[in-house]
Amino acid sequence: MTTSMDSRADRPRPGETDRLLEVKDLHVEFHSREGVAHAINGVDLHLDRGETLAVLGESGSGKSVTAQAIMGILDMPPAVIPRGQILFQGRDLLTMKPRERRAVRGAEIAMIFQDALSSLNPVFPVGWQIAEMFRQHRGLNRSDAKAQAIRLMELVNIPAAKERVNAYPHQFSGGMRQRIMIAMAVALDPKVLIADEPTTALDVTVQAQVMDLLKELQAQFHMGLILITHDLGVVADIADRINVMYGGSIMESADVRDLYAHPGHPYTQGLLDSIPRLDMKGQELYAIKGLPPSLMRMPSGCPFHPRCAHAQDVCRSEFPPRVELGPRHESACHFAQEVVRG
Amino acid sequence: MSKYALRRLIQMIPVVLGVTFLIYALVYALPGDPTAGKCGERPCSPAYVAEFRKTYNLNDPLPLQYVKYLGNVVQGDLGESQYGQPIRDELAERFGTTFKLGVVALVFEVVVGLLAGVLAALRRGGFLDNLVLVSTLFVIAIPVFVTGRALQLYLGVRAGLFPATVSFEPTWFELLLPGFVLGSTSLAYLARLMRTNLGDNLSADYVRTAHAKGLSTRRVVGVHALRNSMIPVVTFIGYDFGALLGGAIITEGIFNVPGVGQYVFRAINDRDGQVVVGTVTALVLVYLVANLVVDLLYAYLDPRISHD
Secondary structure, three states, rough: HHHHHHHHHHOOOOOOHEEEEEEEEEEEEEOOEEEEEEEEEEEEEEEEEEEEEEEEEOOOHHHHHHHHHHHHHOOOOEEEEEEEEEEEEEHHHHOOOOHHHHEEEHHHHHHHHEOOHHHOOOOOOHHHHHHHHHHHHHOOOOHHHHHEEEEEEHHHOOOOOOHOOOOOOHOOHHHHHHHHHHHHHHHOOOOOOOOOOOOOOOOOHHHHHHHHHHHHHHHHHEEEEEEEOHHHHHHHOOOOOOEEOOEEEEEEEEHHHHHHHHOOOOHHHHHOOOOOEEEEEEOOOOOOOOOOOOOOOOOOOOOHHHHEEEEEHHHHOOHHHHHHHEEEEEEEOOEEEEEEEE | HHHHHHHHHHHHHHHHOOOOOHHHHHHHHOOOOOOOOOOOOOOHHHHHHHHHHOOOOOOHHHHHHHHHHHHHHOOOOOOOOOOOOOOOHHHHHHHHHHHHHHHHHHHHHHHHHHHHHHHHHHHHOOHHHHHHHHHHHHHHHHOHHHHHHHHHHHHHHHOOOOOOOOOOOOOOOHHHHHHHHHHHHHHHHHHHHHHHHHHHOOOOOOOOHHHHHOOOOOHHHHHHHHHHHHHHHHHHHHHHHHHHOOHHHHHHHOOOOOOHHHHHHHHHOOHHHHHHHHHHHHHHHHHHHHHHHHHHHHHOOOOOOOOO
């Protein structure tokens, strides 16, 4: 699978110079007494300036681990990265010195998390936490940094920012807290923003507002946005491209419309079929049979084969190669052509 | 905040009244004649007994006795010991020594305990972590009178590194060994408390955020995680200091430290009710104030707690 990736990456494409991030053949393992959990098994992905890439998958599919590996915030040990490259503007983050890496983290590649309440430090004022970015990365003094914090709180539409700069996280609502996380993440004008399930913990009405804000900021700063989610509804709205992950590998990669119209992988099909639809009201909701694989005991061959209706002998023995189904549309399935034709 | 402090101060009044009355009643209920043994080998003369009972209002019913006693306390008069010394002066002197001993114990406790706890938390499951866990368990399991006697014998008497007992007005150096013994158990608890708390906080989401912000590990641990871990730790230290100021009967006994603990212990043995009640009243006040300080500090450390 690595070879097919390399040949694709070498092909020149429009906007190639805008390439911000390129992950190549990334492997992440977690070593514990119980054994080795293979969380990421050869992930390739790339992100261009101004682009929104959605990484879609169930819990345990490796989407968050991929994000944390890019950020460099995995606990190592127990995490180990035995193979792979994470190129940020051509420089491999994995071979950087810790100091250089830290300068990238937060300033060039920033991240927001699912639960903003627990992700903010409960004992420091929110303004202080935003200002810390400027104080630590830019060496600004206290009052200048605070002024920047107020500016950012205004940018993410927090009412009465000037008065609330000294308030603590628990004094804000869920949506406001996530806005503060976003303000902190975009503080230093990062090139890449990774949002790990940014709206999962929020009310539906607030979800839309936060997504709109992300979209707006992305356009304004021309950031590359990686949106990690399990919510197909969120994705359709905002993403340019989708990577579908399963069992630590990317199963399918396509432009949004293409993926929704012509899913080229049985797993993607299953996901799309399990979205509730109004015209199917009253009928039982479709669910993919079985459970996601244990990272400790990955199935042989294709990780999806135990749950796949199309599975043949070849699926049990060989990891499927990546099949090109169209421009920028690839599926890691032995029967991708058959699947996409329906 | 000041409103809260005031409310807490007012709340102290019933506590002080309750505790002192309880102690007063308990001492009153002790069997035996308070004048026994006051006059050498023979019984006291009826005139002396009558005078004694009158001085200490022993002919009044208990509640009235207590009220009269309290009236004196409010005026700053804690009464006299059976040796005729004003309890207030004696207590003030001894309290200075106990305070010194408490400070030594607290410094050991905080410096060594916190350091051990932090190091153990940072290397969870490692050699240092196991060392801290085993050694603290060891300290907790062994009673203070064993640790005290053992250290006194080996470091004091045999090796001669420290004085085995202290003088009547002990210097800081003389109090090092007793202070260490006194603080050792709390030190062990504190190390474990710090280890668990910091360990939990290090895997908290906001620590992950702090890493994602590109902060140095030193800052992530030292500022973000540590500040949160200090909340229960400061509570423990505060209450413990309150307890340390109450005197340490065993440690003061072993090293012959002329502190409050020794004073109360002797008074209990001597049936010196005035001293027992007076000292305990003073200690209750000290303990309550220490608690109040901790609670006020708590609100400062954890903004989620509001005193308004």
